[in-house]
Amino acid sequence: MTNHLVDLAVVGAGPAGRALAHRGAAAGLQVSLIDPDVDARWKPTYAAWADDLPDWLDPSAITARSPTIAVYTPGRTVLDRPYVTLGTAELQQSLGLAGVRIHPHRADVVGETSVQLDDGSVVRARNVVDARGLRDRDAPAQTAYGIVVARSVAEPLLDGAGAILMDWRGAQSDSTPTFLYVIPLDDDRVLLEETCLAAAPAMSIGELRGRLTSRLAHLGLDIDALEVFDTEKVRFPLVDTVRLPWEHGRPVRFGAGGGMLHPATGYSVAESLSAADDLIAAVATGDDPTQALWPWRARAVYRLRVRGLGALLNLPNSELVGFFEAFFAAPAGHRRAYLSGRVHLAGTLGAMAGTALHADRKLAGTIIRSAMRSTSS
Template sequence: MPTAGSAVDLAVVGLGPAGRALAHRAAARGLDVVGIDPHPHRGWRATYAAWVDEVPGWVGDDVWRARVRRPRVHGVGERVLDRAYGVFDNSALRRRLDLSGVRVIAGSAELPAPSAATVRSVALRDGARIDARRVIDARGVRPSPALAEQTAFGVVVSADVAAPALGDGDAWFMDWRPDNAAEHGAPPSFLYAMPLGDGTVLLEETCLVGRPGLPLGELRRRLVARLAARGVRIPAGGTVERVRFPVQAPNRAGAVPAFGARAGLMHPGTGYSVAASLSATDVVVDALVDDRDPSRALWPRSARAVRALREMGLSALLSLEPTATAGFFDAFFALPADRQRAYLSGRTDVAGTAAAMWSLFRTVDPSARRTLARAGVRRA
């Protein structure tokens, strides 16, 4: 098997937002980096978003397609969140994560089984081999029956067409009102309505978590019904977005350290991972520069504790009675802003995450409280 040059410092397998960020920042620190992806120059089609304050300063302010200063949620009633939320401009983000200092290879990697010894090379399906001091797997996570997932069906329409669905504001982060013709007792879904910065709005019916998530056909039916109830008719031939991805990483331990969603940086309660990956990139790069274990650097004890608490929250969401969902999120978004932020963002604030969960436990109705308690017992 031929060797593609001498050993490099780092081989990143997968060049989605997480892998591209890691390759970019590692190269900027002077490491010799190879990035491997089947389609490294293909643009990203998914809609990526984040709370603006989650994104590290080095990313800059020119990567946003749209920003909403105070998005709204609707559980039992309407609330305004005093926290800016943004939709990434994928092209601008790719430019910011420049790979001019990275040797990019278009190919599919064959990584060894978890039981293998420490990996020092990557075999490509075409027979080539890349030797590297460190190999990091950033290929994302594929849907699996064992993993909870998020599903959504959305359409992009003009702001004028979307206006009746938005009401008096310009965005819905979550709108749980029951006007989507879902059957009584069926798994719930909400409307996510977000401007895209070019005079258009993404209107998306979303199943936050399920095992499995709601089928896309059912979400499409609910979206059409919800929008019709608000006087919105979806134009024919518009842009459609279909979403399905796990909100958990598979249980894995082995020779190849992971990064991004594959490493568990996906928030199990929201499905967001891009901002967490961008924020964690320099932690991993620092470990690589110092020749330390990147997995240990990525997951200190505090981060593992926060992840366990959030997995407990995911278990509660999966067990929550559908009729209790709107009240549950109404109670969550009534929490003080710092407790909302502790649960939704950051990876090492154990006290803040626990305080948010305890505050929520004390304020939800007795039925939801029993669900939360059972989830805690199961995790324990």
């Protein structure tokens, strides 16, 4: 057992945990980071709205930037909001761990002020944060299957846009609809990914691969004939079906497992990076980190977004594309408030009301009824 008491012990070295350790050390805190393989390369592709990222993030973490991004519902809408891709290796390297005590072990017992490691040793801390992600296997999940191809292959699909956030053209109405997501990874490579935004139970990777193959074939591309540089398989839960993030108590949870993941979109990295300093400031001043992360407006916004997830899950398949058509017809400021940030209560309410307003009467009623049902139904 170690007798040294650090200010902050972070369990988990994914983007959220590593960012927390990085910012804590930069603020002069004594920080321990606990993970059996701190330098294991992250596998997912991370992307974000450029204006969601904190000012302190090293620009080297951004490997591609799209000044505009298109949406097809099925009509084309171009959003004039910059969208960026974060290189996994570049982001990891930018979140340096100088001054952080590394414990290359699995955490067996995570308590309020101590963490017992798999070798029997104990890390003691004034504050312990669990940043190991959300592990609710019964929760609604987002899944995706993608291939990485040369930019020249993707240029006809992009049709002048920097990226495609959602392409719902050809979505099936007799089963859970999926969309095509197209983003540049760097100057030379582009990710083409078939995505199921939310489903319970989760859509299988095999189904998504088949849909991507069919979609590309319809666009004149034979997936088996393409030069594929890499593939990507994505599956993660969207919400904790047991407890709300601020009800976890101690240890505090942070990142995707601590409510930083948007329940209705699946985005979490930019929010985790941006929220890191709020938690660090609370630790530095001796305040309650949970209260710092979850003021009442943040709690209200989170509850509304869970309702948004409920709408996605419970809408009839035939109505889902119409839902997004109405959403992207709402004012840009309201859309931004719903998609980004954690405390824009008025904007979030405006986005939800605006979506219903821009839908026809039948769909508006369906949206409202769907949002009122449980996300687990």
